[in-house]
Amino acid sequence: MGAPGDPGCTGHGGRLRRMAAMPARRRPHLEPYEVFRQEKDGDPMRHGGSVMAPDPELALHYARELYGRRQESTRLWIVRRADIGVLDDPDWLQPPLDRSFKKPGGYVMREKLGQARARSGQAKRAAGAGRAKDPGGA
Amino acid sequence: MTDPLALDPVLPPRERTHLPHNDARLSHDERYRAFEAHVQAGGKIEAGDWMPDEYRESVLRFVEMHANSELMGVLPEREWLLRAPTLRRKLALTAKVQDEVGHAQLLYCVAEDLGKPREAMFADLLAGRTKFHNVFHYPTHSWGDVGVIAWLVDAAAIVAQQALRDSSYGPYARTMRKICWEESVHIMHGRDVVVTLVNGTQEQFDLVQEALDRWWGPLMQMHGPRTPREKDRDLYWRIKAKSSEELRQEFLGIYVDRIRELGLVIPDPALTYDAAEATWRYTEPDWQELRMVVTNHGPRSQARLDFRRASLEDTAWVRRAILGAPATAAA
Amino acid sequence: MTLGAGLQPEIQAGLEALLLAMADDEFVIGYWDSEWTGIAPLLEEDVAMSSIAQDEIGHARAFYSLLGELTGRDPDAIAYDRPPEAFRHCRLVDHPRTDWAFTIARRYLYETADAVRLAALADSTFVPLAGLVAKIRREETYHLAHGEGWLRRLADARPEGRTRLLAALRVLAPDAATVFTPLPGEAELVAEGILERPSTALADEWRLRLAPPFDELRLSIPGPAADPATGRTAHGDGFRWLWGEFTAVRNLDPVATW
Numbered sequence: 001m002g003a004p005g006d007p008g009c010t011g012h013g014g015r016l017r018r019m020a021a022m023p024a025r026r027r028p029h030l031e032p033y034e035v036f037r038q039e040k041d042g043d044p045m046r047h048g049g050s051v052m053a054p055d056p057e058l059a060l061h062y063a064r065e066l067y068g069r070r071q072e073s074t075r076l077w078i079v080r081r082a083d084i085g086v087l088d089d090p091d092w093l094q095p096p097l098d099r100s101f102k103k104p105g106g107y108v109m110r111e112k113l114g115q116a117r118a119r120s121g122q123a124k125r126a127a128g129a130g131r132a133k134d135p136g137g138a
Numbered sequence: 139m140t141d142p143l144a145l146d147p148v149l150p151p152r153e154r155t156h157l158p159h160n161d162a163r164l165s166h167d168e169r170y171r172a173f174e175a176h177v178q179a180g181g182k183i184e185a186g187d188w189m190p191d192e193y194r195e196s197v198l199r200f201v202e203m204h205a206n207s208e209l210m211g212v213l214p215e216r217e218w219l220l221r222a223p224t225l226r227r228k229l230a231l232t233a234k235v236q237d238e239v240g241h242a243q244l245l246y247c248v249a250e251d252l253g254k255p256r257e258a259m260f261a262d263l264l265a266g267r268t269k270f271h272n273v274f275h276y277p278t279h280s281w282g283d284v285g286v287i288a289w290l291v292d293a294a295a296i297v298a299q300q301a302l303r304d305s306s307y308g309p310y311a312r313t314m315r316k317i318c319w320e321e322s323v324h325i326m327h328g329r330d331v332v333v334t335l336v337n338g339t340q341e342q343f344d345l346v347q348e349a350l351d352r353w354w355g356p357l358m359q360m361h362g363p364r365t366p367r368e369k370d371r372d373l374y375w376r377i378k379a380k381s382s383e384e385l386r387q388e389f390l391g392i393y394v395d396r397i398r399e400l401g402l403v404i405p406d407p408a409l410t411y412d413a414a415e416a417t418w419r420y421t422e423p424d425w426q427e428l429r430m431v432v433t434n435h436g437p438r439s440q441a442r443l444d445f446r447r448a449s450l451e452d453t454a455w456v457r458r459a460i461l462g463a464p465a466t467a468a469a
Numbered sequence: 470m471t472l473g474a475g476l477q478p479e480i481q482a483g484l485e486a487l488l489l490a491m492a493d494d495e496f497v498i499g500y501w502d503s504e505w506t507g508i509a510p511l512l513e514e515d516v517a518m519s520s521i522a523q524d525e526i527g528h529a530r531a532f533y534s535l536l537g538e539l540t541g542r543d544p545d546a547i548a549y550d551r552p553p554e555a556f557r558h559c560r561l562v563d564h565p566r567t568d569w570a571f572t573i574a575r576r577y578l579y580e581t582a583d584a585v586r587l588a589a590l591a592d593s594t595f596v597p598l599a600g601l602v603a604k605i606r607r608e609e610t611y612h613l614a615h616g617e618g619w620l621r622r623l624a625d626a627r628p629e630g631r632t633r634l635l636a637a638l639r640v641l642a643p644d645a646a647t648v649f650t651p652l653p654g655e656a657e658l659v660a661e662g663i664l665e666r667p668s669t670a671l672a673d674e675w676r677l678r679l680a681p682p683f684d685e686l687r688l689s690i691p692g693p694a695a696d697p698a699t700g701r702t703a704h705g706d707g708f709r710w711l712w713g714e715f716t717a718v719r720n721l722d723p724v725a726t727w
Contacts, residue, residue, distance in 0.1 A: 054461050062513035212507035223719035223727035224545045225530040236519040243512040281718045449508035456510035456569050459626035
């Protein structure tokens with residue numbers, strides 16, 4: 001195991017890496033802070049960009065200025081780049097074996113439905129036709 | 139007990155890597171070819187990706203010049219910050235210049251993430267080793283210039299910037315989208331100033347016409363001389379998508395009519411639209427002037443670089459004391 | 470009490486003096502600090518200081534508009550179409566921006582004083598003013614946070630930051646309390662509940678509020694204003710230069726539309 005603060009903590013088999021190396025110098029010094037923003041209520045947080053700042057307090061002000069001075073955001077998250085872990089290992093994110101059972105596209109029923117309808121005597125309804133009420137209930 | 143998270147990857151390099159150019163186990167040539175294929179297919183490159191030196195240097199040069207231009211572009215308009223004739227114009231102009239500073243910040247961050255510290259970029263700018271766009275080397279004379287710069291110079295810039303929104307370099311493309319959105323407000327502010335002036339007194343109209351007479355030449359030079367597409371490496375790497383001439387034609391296509399409908403006269407009698415060829419004809423811009431200006435021999439080049447150097451020196455103590463950055467950009 | 474109700478002349482006069490003083494304070498400090506746009510110590514800080522300066526101009530615009538409704542004049546005309554002697558900003562904001570330490574020191578003294586003044590107007594019986602003040606106070610929380618942060622950073626940055634801060638505070642000390650220069654007609658405003666307390670009481674409260682941060686940072690709290698009688702009427706060469714700048718284009722044709 002690498003020491004905490006090593007770029008690339010090896011407790012994850014080297015799969016998780018730091019976005020930026022831990023700063024060697026003591027504060028104050030300029031370092032990047034990543035800014036995430038929410039455009040309107042209910043939206044997810046999205047990465048906006050980064051600001052350089054000597055401490056979290058000024059990073060907050062600068063994030064507000066660069067990503068919020070036009071009232072274009074309803075929420076901001078400000079995170080030191082050195083505190084962000086990055087996972088982009090393809091073995092973990094795009095593993096090769098079939099996983100289609102996890103996605104809607106993995107369930108193609110056109111043929112089977114066609115067979116079932118043919119057996120029950122009901123042709124597939126034409127596209128655009130109104131939905132006839134089923135007298136027996138759905 | 140074995141820690142499953144500490145196991146080495148099982149599959150060989152070629153089969154496991156999502157982006158081959160990032161696979162350190164491939165040869166340089168293999169990585170280069172994979173990179174080329176990725177970019178030519180419309181793929182994006184991020185800051186942490188492996189890049190051929192040529193690509194990294196090209197993007198850095200492109201972004202750095204853009205960042206420098208925003209930083210220097212602040213100065214001509216800044217001359218009028220205190221002189222705005224109404225409260226609303228004062229607010230609008232201050233906000234616009236503030237936006238240019240914000241754009242410089244965004245772009246210097248993109249360049250920094252490619253490996254060049256901000257202070258080094260300032261030092262190279264002040265020493266004349268890197269450049270900034272021609273239009274920011276010229277003087278301003280009146281409030282008419284404020285309108286013309288905010289409207290037409292920003293318009294010419296936005297034509298170029300819109301074509302960069304799909305740049306192969308991801309961070310730059312995303313920054314361009316943000317910048318384009320913000321610049322659209324500047325153009326409206328500029329056009330509002332110009333239209334207000336042309337609707338005013340004869341003296342106010344003359345302010346704009348006189349400014350247009352001076353700025354038309356630099357505007358036509360702004361997108362640069364025609365270069366053949368096949369020789370343009372920035373086009374090859376899809377850092378940019380359109381050639382100089384395409385950008386100039388696009389600018390003319392939108393703005394000539396908008397200028398003329400205000401009763402203003404564009405100071406190029408040869409400027410006409412050739413419908414048969416679907417192209418604008420114009421007097422050939424003075425490329426010699428452009429070369430001289432961008433190598434810092436323009437009318438205000440040195441004065442503005444000196445001003446920038448002085449303001450960096452005046453504030454060096456703040457960076458030293460508080461912000462922990464290397465204090466000075468040595469000339 | 471609203472604009473529609475005819476105000477007694479003494480009240481109106483006092484109210485106009487108050488609004489003009491506040492408008493001019495915000496206008497002048499906004500203009501000085503807007504000069505940092507493009508040349509501040511750090512790009513990010515450049516954007517921040519510019520926003521704060523724009524906020525001040527925005528507040529000035531709002532005060533000039535309110536004054537305009539009371540007097541039937543156009544706000545731009547009130548702001549721009551007068552000689553330098555007719556300005557009623559306090560001497561604290563009359564000084565040019567000078568260097569970063571001076572700007573931060575002056576901004577801190579002004580913002581803390583303005584906060585006390587605004588609090589005394591928050592429940593004003595003159596409803597349009599109370600409404601405007603409520604909005605302004607919300608924006609000012611950002612200015613105060615930013616300003617206090619910088620005051621601390623400079624005070625703790627030894628030797629250079631602290632030295633410059635102390636030098637700036639020494640220059641500003643004789644003028645700091647001019648924000649509270651008693652206004653003509655003030656007594657009537659207090660009697661009517663338009664202004665909660667007189668300026669002298671506000672100045673005392675301001676000093677009380679400065680005590681905790683200033684004591685902690687070992688800075689000297691400014692005393693009474695030197696030459697209080699001219700606190701809002703004596704303007705220096707720096708301001709005259711600024712006046713020349715901000716009237717330059719407008720004076721080409723003050724009646725034209727710009």
